[in-house]
Amino acid sequence: MSDTNTFDATDLAEIERLTAKYPEKQAAVLPVLWYAQDKFGHTDPSVQKLVADTLNIPEAHIYGVVTFYTQFYEKPMGRHVLDVCTCLSCQVCGGYDILQYLEEKLEIKAGETTPDGEFSIQSVECLGACGYAPMLQVTNDKFVNHLTHKKIDKLIEALKAGKKPEFESNRMPQHENGSE
Amino acid sequence: MTNDWKSYNPLLLPAIKDLHEITVYEKNNGYQALRKILKDQETWSPNNVIGEVKAANIRGRGGAGFNAGLKWSFMPEPDGKPRYLACNGDESEPGTFKDRKIFEFNPHLFIEGSIIAAYAMQINVIYVYIRGEYRPFLKKLQKAIDQAYENGYLGKKVLGTDFSVEMYTHMGAGAYICGEESSLMESLEGKRGYPRVKPPFPAQRGLWGRPTTINNIETLANVPLVMNNGADWYLEIGPDTHPGPVLYGISGHVNRPGVYEYPAGMDIMTLINDVAGGVRGGKKLKALIPGGSSTPPLRADMLEGVSMDSDSLREAGSMMGTAGMVVLDEDTDMVDLIWRISHFYSHESCGQCTPCRDGTGWLEKTLRKIKDGNGELRDLDLLLAICHRMEGRTICALADAAAWPVRYSIDRFRDEFEKKCRKTVYAVA
Ligand SMILES: Cc1cc2nc3c(=O)[nH]c(=O)nc-3n(C[C@H](O)[C@H](O)[C@H](O)COP(=O)(O)O)c2cc1C
Ligand code: SF4
Ligand code: FES
Numbered sequence: 308m309s310d311t312n313t314f315d316a317t318d319l320a321e322i323e324r325l326t327a328k329y330p331e332k333q334a335a336v337l338p339v340l341w342y343a344q345d346k347f348g349h350t351d352p353s354v355q356k357l358v359a360d361t362l363n364i365p366e367a368h369i370y371g372v373v374t375f376y377t378q379f380y381e382k383p384m385g386r387h388v389l390d391v392c393t394c395l396s397c398q399v400c401g402g403y404d405i406l407q408y409l410e411e412k413l414e415i416k417a418g419e420t421t422p423d424g425e426f427s428i429q430s431v432e433c434l435g436a437c438g439y440a441p442m443l444q445v446t447n448d449k450f451v452n453h454l455t456h457k458k459i460d461k462l463i464e465a466l467k468a469g470k471k472p473e474f475e476s477n478r479m480p481q482h483e484n485g486s487e
Numbered sequence: 488m489t490n491d492w493k494s495y496n497p498l499l500l501p502a503i504k505d506l507h508e509i510t511v512y513e514k515n516n517g518y519q520a521l522r523k524i525l526k527d528q529e530t531w532s533p534n535n536v537i538g539e540v541k542a543a544n545i546r547g548r549g550g551a552g553f554n555a556g557l558k559w560s561f562m563p564e565p566d567g568k569p570r571y572l573a574c575n576g577d578e579s580e581p582g583t584f585k586d587r588k589i590f591e592f593n594p595h596l597f598i599e600g601s602i603i604a605a606y607a608m609q610i611n612v613i614y615v616y617i618r619g620e621y622r623p624f625l626k627k628l629q630k631a632i633d634q635a636y637e638n639g640y641l642g643k644k645v646l647g648t649d650f651s652v653e654m655y656t657h658m659g660a661g662a663y664i665c666g667e668e669s670s671l672m673e674s675l676e677g678k679r680g681y682p683r684v685k686p687p688f689p690a691q692r693g694l695w696g697r698p699t700t701i702n703n704i705e706t707l708a709n710v711p712l713v714m715n716n717g718a719d720w721y722l723e724i725g726p727d728t729h730p731g732p733v734l735y736g737i738s739g740h741v742n743r744p745g746v747y748e749y750p751a752g753m754d755i756m757t758l759i760n761d762v763a764g765g766v767r768g769g770k771k772l773k774a775l776i777p778g779g780s781s782t783p784p785l786r787a788d789m790l791e792g793v794s795m796d797s798d799s800l801r802e803a804g805s806m807m808g809t810a811g812m813v814v815l816d817e818d819t820d821m822v823d824l825i826w827r828i829s830h831f832y833s834h835e836s837c838g839q840c841t842p843c844r845d846g847t848g849w850l851e852k853t854l855r856k857i858k859d860g861n862g863e864l865r866d867l868d869l870l871l872a873i874c875h876r877m878e879g880r881t882i883c884a885l886a887d888a889a890a891w892p893v894r895y896s897i898d899r900f901r902d903e904f905e906k907k908c909r910k911t912v913y914a915v916a
Contacts, residue, residue, distance in 0.1 A: 336677035377661035395581035396738035433581035437738035
């Protein structure tokens with residue numbers, strides 16, 4: 308987006324710490340890209356260049372990594388990215404219905420961002436929450452499970468008000484009467 | 488064994504409040520297996536630990552079911568240079584959501600198991616690879632790792648002995664293929680996750696060219712159980728050839744979906760009807776995918792007397808996989824379902840091998856055509872021919888994983904596929 312992306316001293320110290328976990332610097336590419344995406348909101352070519360220069364690794368390599376992994380955003384996304392799982396268990400439990408409801412509600416299609424830049428929607432592969440289908444993930448972070456239209460309405464309202472979802476613990480049904 | 492499941496007390500995920508806190512874990516016999524081993528290294532030499540784990544026959548819980556101790560024994564003699572343990576928490580096979588339970592509810596059991604594994608293979612660095620989507624769970628694991636460092640189970644001179652071991656977490660960023668062990672290593676090295684050609688196997692040339700062992704999270708969580716109680720005790724749980732507790736992830740059309748812990752070898756109908764509360768809305772059962780999306784679907788009438796262990800499932804015509812069971816009711820559109828699975832594999836193929844890159848794409852396209860009502864009967868033969876040209880011809884097993892569900896569904900639900908195809912003037916082979 309801009310050429311003004313930089314890492315400050317705190318960032319560089321953190322990157323140093325991340326790199327120290329590995330015998331070779333290149334291994335820190337994923338963690339540093341994550342760090343950059345947390346800071347800048349995406350890993351577009353300007354961020355890729357910054358990461359490349361910081362780690363002293365060819366830009367082409369960084370580009371290759373960013374384009375391989377779906378969670379790195381190659382361009383700026385909405386403030387909240389809603390990843391709706393439509394894979395196997397979610398498919399048979401209404402994942403596509405949830406996706407369609409969201410598309411109609413936000414008036415965009417999967418893969419698009421609302422004009423005000425608030426929301427992006429994506430249809431994604433299994434997120435490892437199959438028993439709590441249908442579900443979605445908010446901006447690579449919290450899972451929202453057992454979705455209904457009502458739950459979606461509430462979620463959108465909360466996100467608009469700047470309230471992020473809490474971590475939802477799914478206890479084992481086996482223990483529901485126990486103490487776990 | 489399967490009759491007394493109601494009285495079974497979970498071992499991997501027991502109902503103990505706040506077990507994820509190290510103090511609670513320690514109070515409940517936690518880190519005792521590690522202590523026992525490190526205190527008496529004469530009895531518990533690395534080789535003896537490997538021997539015990541091998542005798543227990545912990546079948547790898549990542550999908551392939553390989554004896555964990557046997558895999559450990561493939562590591563060459565130490566040569567003074569680094570060697571690695573990579574713990575596989577990529578958990579991306581559709582239908583699978585069990586390892587996250589360990590991260591959330593009993594992370595120290597897994598950490599203790601990994602430390603014992605590292606000791607047994609004389610490894611000093613452990614990486615835990617976690618899929619990027621599990622960030623909230625990674626935070627929970629990281630907290631547990633920090634506690635283990637504070638209490639002297641990780642770091643320099645573990646419990647005052649000469650054994651030192653570091654444990655680092657590494658987060659993926661959205662790529663199913665990175666669960667494949669050699670792709671995982673590429674990803675850990677900071678690259679695109681392209682699986683490597685084998686041989687050389689990871690024990691010979693793994694991370695940064697050094698000997699490496701890769702184990703699933705649940706596999707490693709079984710290790711302290713074995714070391715605390717002995718291989719003989721472990722072998723008493725579940726079937727002879729597939730012992731131990733298993734985390735069954737049950738999803739789809741059941742009343743009580745979720746992760747359940749019972750011995751391996753549970754009767755499938757008991758799991759569906761009694762454990763998971765039966766098929767939703769009083770509907771009839773149509774099919775079961777027993778162990779994640781790549782395991783061949785079984786028709787309801789094929790499930791009688793079949794149990795969740797590798798022998799029984801092989802006989803029935805499927806596989807144990809990750810024990811991620813997807814239950815499908817009578818209203819399920821199998822063509823739609825198999826198309827979606829094919830879409831998944833087409834999306835996740837890394838693209839290195841032509842049979843896989845092109846094959847998964849053609850499976851998806853052809854199934855989409857049939858699902859949209861534009862298919863012809865000969866397309867079913869085309870699908871089978873594509874499967875045939877994929878299976879066993881690629882660098883990793885993703886191509887096989889993509890072909891099996893298609894091949895076996897056409898075989899087992901052929902009438903449904905045929906019904907979706909238009910009448911055709913061509914003769915069918
Ligand atoms: C395409 C593909 C995806 C895989 N994904 C996973 C995974 O997400 N988690 C896992 O533990 N193993 C996965 N595996 C299996 C690993 O390659 C490896 O066998 C396993 O992690 C070894 O651990 P175990 O012996 O303890 O099961 C996958 C294999 C293939 C071919
Ligand atoms: S089989 Fe598919 S996923 Fe595996 S290496 Fe080949 S192209 Fe990549
Ligand atoms: S299929 Fe949606 S979370 Fe697994």
